[in-house]
Amino acid sequence: MDILIVGAGVVGAGVVESLANAPSIPVGRVAIVDRNPHQAWQLSEKYGLPVTIGSLDDSADVVVLATASGSQARLARRFLSRGRVILSTSDSVADVRRLLDMHGAAQRQDALVVAGVGMAPGLTDVLAVRAAAEFDRVTEVHVAKFGTGGPACARQHHKALSSLALEWRSGWKQRPGGSGRELCWFPSPVDASDCYRAALPDPMLLARKFNGANRITARMAATRRDRFSSWLPMLRPPHPEGKLGAVRVEIRGQKGQKWTGRILGASAPPGNVTAAVLVSAIELFAAEKLRQIGAMGLAEVVDAAEFLDALEGQKIVCEEFSGA
Incomplete structure (x- = not known):
């Protein structure tokens, strides 16, 4: 081959x-x-x-x-x-x-x-399908990611934070990048990080597998400086190889007569x-x-x-x- x-x-x-x-x-x-x-x-x-x-x-x-x-x-x-x-x-x-x-x-x-x-999209989509296998009905899929894989990836994330985010809420909606702050817990050693909306393609791909879901969202971890400087050129050169990274996928829905949720994740350098x-x-x-x-x-x-x-x-x- x-x-x-x-x-x-x-x-x-x-x-x-x-x-x-x-x-x-x-x-x-x-x-x-x-x-x-x-x-x-x-x-x-x-x-x-x-x-x-x-x-x-x-x-x-x-x-x-x-x-x-x-x-x-x-x-x-x-x-x-x-x-x-x-x-x-x-x-x-x-x-x-x-x-x-x-x-x-x-x-x-x-x-x-x-x-x-x-890592995201990709691994996150597979984790979502795996997490949903035990559900009778999936109503919500939420994805978050932390870290970048290298200089090109870092530049793309910087751009995504200042662009319109795509979400599925019983129909496609656009939201401002850098909004929707949410504290997300990732697998250790990343642990907790503030995550925000960004121009990420994950909802577009996940909607193809979860066409019955009411909400599909994607967020990325960012600092205050990342948000405020996202409209400007990058203030410092990105790390040449990327550092620690992580993803998490949260599925919510119905299992039998019970409403429940499941969270899967992974932690490793994104590259x-x-x-x-x-x-x-x-x-x-x-x-x-x-x-x-x-x-x-x-x-x-x-x-x-x-x-x-x-x-x-x-x-x-x-x-x-x-x-x-």
Whole structure:
């Protein structure tokens, strides 16, 4: 199985490292493309065969888009005729909307475009499906995330905080970014953090799985300085590799005659989580468990239990809040 990775940053490097050390995945060739050829060469020299330098004209069984959010829909369209499976990590609302709009084109090309294959969206969508398995009826889905994966991710989050947030409240609503403060508890060691509305694509993807829910929201952790400076250029350079991160998903609904809720989450550096999510998706594809064609979200193409088992093999452990 040939794999093309577009982007040799934090996420791309993590995927290369995992694939180079993943005996369960039948890797033929791993080709890397990056705007900075030196980064791609560094990865190629570090891991050697089957990791090589590629180009955007390469054909591959799987194409991983690990570039900055906002440009991945254009790249995905370019690979439709050549990539059997295209995995996008973008957390841009516009990107995800354009990717989902490729459904007809992907079907005609017998291809699969998967939007939001990352920590959030991505892992959060699968956790929501897993949490909802015990419910007879789901009325609310709430997602929150903490941390960024690298410079490009940090810039996207900065932009999202000053943009209109999309929410489902028995219909689509737009809310100001940076509003709706809520104290959210994440798995340790992150623990409590104030979270706010932002331009996040999670509700768009979750609404496809939970079309009977009354409310679907997404928030991201931010400080007062983040909120007040979100309309300005970033005041300081972002961390080159990202720091601690976490996600939490809260499901509310009905189980029998009882109204109840369930909270699942995970805590790890966002770049590591995104790389693990991508490799887990590739592993399921290699096992012929991704048979769909078209354009859809990660939770629509994987079995939640199987995916979380594969993710645990990548050393990302999910937790449930017990209320203790």
